[in-house]
Amino acid sequence: MRILDGGGLDPEIADHMVENVIGIYSLPVGLALNFRVNDRDFLVPMVVEEPSVIAAASNAARLVRTGGGFRAEADDPVMTAQIEVLGVGDHDAAKARLEAATEELLALAQAALPRLVDRGGGARALEVRTLPGRVILHVHVDCRDAMGANLVNIVAEALAERAAHLSGGRRGLRILTNLCDRRCVRVTARVPAEALATSEMDGPAVRDGIAAASRFAEDDPYRAATHNKGIMNGVDAVVIATGNDWRSVEAGAHAFAAIDGRYRPLATWRADPDGGADAELVGQLEMPMAIGTVGGTLHAHEGARLAQRLMGVTDAKTLAMIVGSAGLASNLAALRALATDGILRGHMPLHYRSHAIARDAETGG
Ligand code: MEV
16 A cells, blocks of 8 residues: 555656656545445545545445446447548448458458457457548457557558558548447446435435436436536546546547437436336446556556556456446436435535645644
8 A cells, every 4th residue: 555655656657657747746546335346346446536426436336235236248348440531532432442351451450469469359340431521441459458549549550551542542540539339338236215215205206316317317418418427427536546548438438428419328217117116226327438457557657556456357348347337326326415415415514624624734723
């Protein structure tokens, strides 16, 4: 634990990570408790500045535990390279030529990633899309336990000239897409209605309030944005704790939320339709999750490596399932508070506590 004394990051290493370094900026790291995912218990490290996020996630995980814990599954860790080809005369003919060259292009991609191929990953499939003025080749790459941005960018650069030549155009952009919708995590939580009760409301009333809050988010993008912010409270905190790129996870989450043209909640809640008056509350989350357990910042950041050790997780798919569970837990905690006492009762005492600490620090009190 001494690793965390200096924020988990050696200043010398920080100086080599980014440019013009003048210091290290710290945030609290805490442990969310009570998480049970696919019948396995986890301590979940969270890095976050907002009071009550860790307590709320822990409380919600305890509720879900009474229903058997989170059930989660993650897609294979497939990221996608985008190669844009411009100035193509006949889009349909270009698409046909690229598709006919699938084997050759996949072999080129494999040759660019020998170490990933050795680890069992590599290019899996091609897809050709056309938009006004451009043809776009997607290359889907299984990145194994890496987040994979660099791997996919290598593929994009390695295939671009050939793709442009085959299409009869000139190459444009070559970069991953952060809308990695082939790398989603899906999490389900079930909570017995009676476990949701508060001193003022019985369990079924709280359950129905949470389901009504979900419908509000499903019907209204203004509410969906806040609903999803509550999910990202849990998601980002674990993504940051484990040394992953939270901007990429955020970009993927919100693009996915709007993928059918309307911004939607990433998680929804219902009373189990087969459960009668005492039906369980059932929550379901689906979102892209581009995170890894090797590579990137992890080489440099001892605190991030410690977080992974505390969790006991070494593979990207399990990490994705825990992050998704933390998101669903945070969402449940927020909706339960909103459907009962309101957010201030739980939130403000902790908020005042951090203000009081800040005042004491200023006054030396
Ligand atoms: C605050 O950080 C998050 C909430 O606004 C989420 C929500 O409204 O669902 C409480």
